Amino acid sequence: MTDAISVSGLVKTFGRTRALDGLDLTVRSGEVHGFLGPNGSGKSTTIRILLGLLRPDSGDVRLLGGDPWRDATTLHRRLAYVPGDVTLWPNLSGGEVIDLLGRLRGGNDPRRKAELLERFELDPKKKGRAYSKGNRQKVALVAALASDAELLILDEPTSGLDPLMEEVFQRCVIEERDGGRTVLLSSHILSEVEALCDRVSIIRKGRTVETGSLADLRHLTRTSIAAELASPPDGLADLPGVHTSDIDGTRVRLEVDTDRLDEVLTHLTRAGVRSLTSRPPTLEELFLRHYEDQAADR
Amino acid sequence: MTATAGTTQLLKLALRRDRVMLPAWVYVLTATAVGTAYSTKSLYDTVAARRDFALGIDRNPANLALEGRVFDANSIGAISVWKIIVTGAAMVAVMSLLLVIRHTRADEESGRLELVSAGVLGRSAALGSALLTAFTANLVLFVPAVAGLIAVGLPVAGSVVFGLCWLATGMMFAAVAALTAQATESGRTANGLALSVLGVSFLLRAFGDAAGHDGPSWLSWLSPLGWTEQLRPYAGDRWWVLVLPVAFIVVCLGAAFTLVGRRDLGAGLIPPRLGPAEAVASLSSHFALAWRLQRGVLLAWTVGFAVSGAVLGSEADSVGSLVGNSRGTQDLLRRMGGHSGMVDAFLSTAMGILALLASAYAVQAVLRLRAEETGQRAEAILATRVGRVGWASGHAAIALLGSTLLMLVGGLMAGLVHGARGGDMGTRLPHVLWSAIVQLPAVWVLAAITIALFGLVPRFVMAGWGVLAVFLLLGQLGPVLRLKQWAMDISPFTHVPKLPGAEMRFTPVVWLVVVAAALTAAGLTGFRRRDLG
DSSP, X not given: OOEEEEEEEEEEEETTXXXXXXXXXXXXXXXXXXXXXXXXXXXXXXXXXXXXXXXXXXEEEEETXXXXXXXXXXXXTTEEEEOSSOOOOTTSBHHHHHHHHHHHHTOOOHHHHHHHHHHTTOOTTSBGGGOOHHHHHHHHHXXXXXXXXXXXXXXXXXXXOOXXXXXXXHHHHHHHHHTTOEEEEEOSOXXXXXXXXXXXXXXXXXXXXXXXXXXXXXXXXXXXXXXXXXXXXSSGGGSTTEEEEEEETTEEEEEEEGGGHHHXXXXXXXXXXXXXXXXXXXXXXXXXXXXXXXXXXX | OOTTTTXXXXXXXXXXXXXXXXXXXXXXHHHHHHHHHHHHHHHOOSHHHHHHHHHHHHHOHHHHXXXXXXXXXXXXXXXXXXXXXXXXXXXXXXHHHHHHHHHTHHHHHHTHHHHHHTSSOOTTHHHHHHHHHHHHHHHHHHHHHHHHHHHHTXXXXXXXXXXXXXXXXXXXXXXXXXXXXHHOSOHHHHHHHHHHHHHHHHHHHHHXXXXXXXXXXXXXXXXXXXXXXXXXXXXXXXXXXGHHHHHHHHHHHHHHHHHHHHSOTTOOSSOOOOOOSSOXXXXXXXXXXXXXXHHHHHHHHHHHHHHHHHHHXXXXXXXXXXXXXXXXXXXXXXXXXXXXXXXXXXXXXXXXXXXXXXXXXXXXXXXXXXXHHHTTHHHHHHTTTOOHHHHHXXXXXXXXXXXXXXXXXXXXXXXXXXXXXXXXXXHHHHXXXXXXXXXXXXXXXXXXXXXXXXXXXXXXXXXXXXXXXXXXXXXXXXXXXXXXXXXXXXXXXXXXXXXXXXXOOHHXXXXXXXXXXXXXXXXXXXXXXXXXX
16 A cells, blocks of 8 residues: 655744644555644644645655645646635635636536535535635535545534534545545544544644554553442552552542553452443543643643 | 614724724825815916816816816816815715725624624614714814815815815715615625715716706706715805705615614625526636636726726817916926927826826736735645646736736727827827837836735735835936936836837837846746745
């Protein structure tokens, strides 16, 4: 399998601010890749470099086998982009914008466009100035999804959509992936990332701090366990890998490093287990851990 | 809570937001009124000169249509303010209507009004405060304008009536804007509607005034701008005509306040027009998009150039006779080589002014590039297979070709009217047209400077206006201040041969074209190599 996007050691500075500080990102062909990070961590800057809108200071960037700065126009024939903050021309209708962007990219499939308009419940006759934020995003989404581009770059595409439209969007992305397309999805909506993404990269302050499949990432984190035991456990809190423990007689609540589960469970069985629930870490927890680190750094 | 609660706070907010714009308007309008009155007054210091002047106007339909009638050829005041009474009032109307829409519908459309409406704010507060803002602006204009005219030495009563002409017109169109702001959901459309009411008023008065004694001169009485004129400052001071503007304002405001009390926030009387669901086949390139975005503005400028060209062409022959009887200008006339030399100099100056205006068009057309870039709309286009140079060239081409079109239209209309009036189309038309064409390289240099700024130092792209202002000042003040030739040579307009009077020289023209091409190339290359945003 080849990589649709491979970025390593990417640096970009604006004056004195170092927006990207050695960022790495690899998106394999055919996968949906989640791109996560707090506000101002460099997601949009990375995307704008991938589109050849900004020139990197240093680092290696390959997009669909080419250099995004030098080969911008040839590469752009093969990708579609939804910006995070969609602005439209006030006196062009949504339908006109969709058609125009499609033609500039090399042609839209009119049937696909009609189907998407219906699914997103978008009125293409309204003028740009009359659309709400969510509807402007729908215009950009329909334009991108109606193209036959092999790579979709979506920068927080659903921040203005309601839950029903979010659902429609998720189904569309799954269809795109099943059709063999690659998607880079920058997002703040973790349930969306959990539902859609094969792999994720988490960035912070212009650097990649985690990357891998959701399963990999979970492995690195903690599982929550709640159990009702037959007798009070001894020395449970002192076991390696046990973090927060709340032991109240025979009731225990634990946060356990996932790779230490074996030992902890053995210890619990020794005390006799009456009931047990365990929950894998949610992406929120994963995400919060990195965010909290950041807060602690400040 | 009453309907007007919060009006004072909103008024303060509006005056604070307009703290730069309003003084600028007031300054420019006052300076125009007092300056024109002063210079005209000193030019026509004898009764005979004034009679000739009035007769000249009466014979020239273009003057009558554009500036209106002179009601008393003997009155120094009537002659002095003739040029600015209607045209100036139209400017005051524009200021007032833009103000009202800006603080009503435009705020409502952007959602800012919604933000403040959640506070203690009456339903009529926004409209009331916008009208008070317009009233304040008009009053602030009234005082220095009237004082200035009195200071120039014109009669007090007439000066007050002149001030009332402008004040009444300003408030009439503030009231019109109050009404159109209720009609549509978009601020732009509301501005457009109010401006077209102004346009129709101007046309009705123009037809009425130009109709002569046997024609339908009553048309002027159907127009608010006609009432302005009929107040006749310095020529009878007909105070009673004020009844018409006052009645007009009361009716418009009554309707506007009734509507504002009944409609929903954000809604308009006229539902917004929908666009096509699909783009026409021709909207399929970045150039087509650039054209679509800029064509309306270019059309408006073209109409303006056609009218200006025609007026300048119609005035050229009268230049000698208009100034003929004052002693100072007689001397000037002799020095300029008699009547034909005077006409040639007038045409050359007129084309120079058109060239400055065409440059202003070119600068604003190029600035569209930066607006598209910072508005993040360029991103969507540049993420497709459109290249940077191609995208920028689209708007640059519109700036270059559009300004060329403007000069051709202006020159053609001036030549046609000048030729028709003299009955000598064969020689006059090509003369005038050629004097317009020869200005083009200087206009292109202005466009190219702005393109270079956009490509190389995008943050300072607005300096394009500054460069134009410097060139304008060099041209206007350079000879007065006796600046050194090298300083004058900075402006491209210095190098344009002064056709039709002077000899044609090709070298400077070719150099201007080379400079424009080099700057354009530098700008496009710079844009290809820099970061976007």
